[in-house]
Amino acid sequence: MTTLQGRVALVTGTSPNIGGVLASGLAAAGAKVACNDIVAGHAASRAETIIATGGEAIAVPFDVTDEVASGAAVHEVLQTWGGIDILVNNAVAFDMAGVLDMPVERFRKQVDVIVGGAFILTQLVGQSMVSRGRGGSIVNILSTAAWQGQAGNIGYCTAKSGMINFTRSVAMELAPHRIRVNALTPTATIPDDPEQARRFTEVFYGLAGAGKMDFNGLNPWERLPTPSDYVAPLVFLASDDAAMMTGTNITVDGGALAKYWPQIPGRQFPDGQLRDGQPSAHAK
Numbered sequence: 001m002t003t004l005q006g007r008v009a010l011v012t013g014t015s016p017n018i019g020g021v022l023a024s025g026l027a028a029a030g031a032k033v034a035c036n037d038i039v040a041g042h043a044a045s046r047a048e049t050i051i052a053t054g055g056e057a058i059a060v061p062f063d064v065t066d067e068v069a070s071g072a073a074v075h076e077v078l079q080t081w082g083g084i085d086i087l088v089n090n091a092v093a094f095d096m097a098g099v100l101d102m103p104v105e106r107f108r109k110q111v112d113v114i115v116g117g118a119f120i121l122t123q124l125v126g127q128s129m130v131s132r133g134r135g136g137s138i139v140n141i142l143s144t145a146a147w148q149g150q151a152g153n154i155g156y157c158t159a160k161s162g163m164i165n166f167t168r169s170v171a172m173e174l175a176p177h178r179i180r181v182n183a184l185t186p187t188a189t190i191p192d193d194p195e196q197a198r199r200f201t202e203v204f205y206g207l208a209g210a211g212k213m214d215f216n217g218l219n220p221w222e223r224l225p226t227p228s229d230y231v232a233p234l235v236f237l238a239s240d241d242a243a244m245m246t247g248t249n250i251t252v253d254g255g256a257l258a259k260y261w262p263q264i265p266g267r268q269f270p271d272g273q274l275r276d277g278q279p280s281a282h283a284k
């Protein structure tokens with residue numbers, strides 16, 4: 001059985017959906033988990049949930065694009081537990097807009113959170129791993145939007161795609177230090193929480209009914225993943241069971257990337273954007 005007993009993990013973006021569940025999954029496998037989010041309440045709530053279920057966790061709320069705040073948080077984790085063995089770069093900014101009308105400032109901000117934040121945390125944690133000399137595992141959370149184009153989502157698709165080669169490049173640089181760097185690709189995700197799942201399902205079916213994005217109907221597995229579906233692959237990548245894996249990716253999407261999915265040609269919104277009040281299908 002895969003175990004992370006005695007390991008320390010830092011997870012960025014521990015929102016109630018994917019990031020938070022991933023943090024809990026690492027804790028259930030035995031890791032001590034530092035929960036980050038720019039929303040302090042999200043980080044604190046996830047740490048409290050882990051502690052309430054018998055795990056060990058702390059909350060480290062900060063903006064991943066702030067190098068000083070990130071450094072202080074990494075230092076806090078190192079002071080608390082003596083080292084960091086696992087880094088999960090999951091922090092994301094959702095700002096769905098198209099290339100024709102997205103202000104450059106918003107585009108830069110989204111890319112900075114996803115790619116810039118991963119760079120800052122990978123540099124800081126990577127330096128600590130090298131100094132400690134015990135290797136480590138870094139996992140970057142991608143998206144099926146990293147591998148396919150999506151109308152009206154230029155910033156997200158660009159940034160997540162950039163994380164593909166960020167993963168490969170860092171893997172090559174850190175391999176001599178026995179620090180493995182891999183990626184995990186989720187897709188449109190139904191929350192584990194029943195009430196959140198109900199709201200998301202209404203949005204998915206609403207888009208399908210309007211002849212736009214049929215995430216549910218076009219998934220070969222005939223259902224969308226929940227965050228819990230990503231836990232075992234993440235734990236595997238973080239563990240010694242994946243000792244010879246670096247610079248690669250595991251996709252958990254029910255076969256979505258194996259086919260043309262999910263945009264129906266000619267039926268997206270005329271301006272290529274989702275309307276206000278309709279959450280992103282990739283929401284974490």
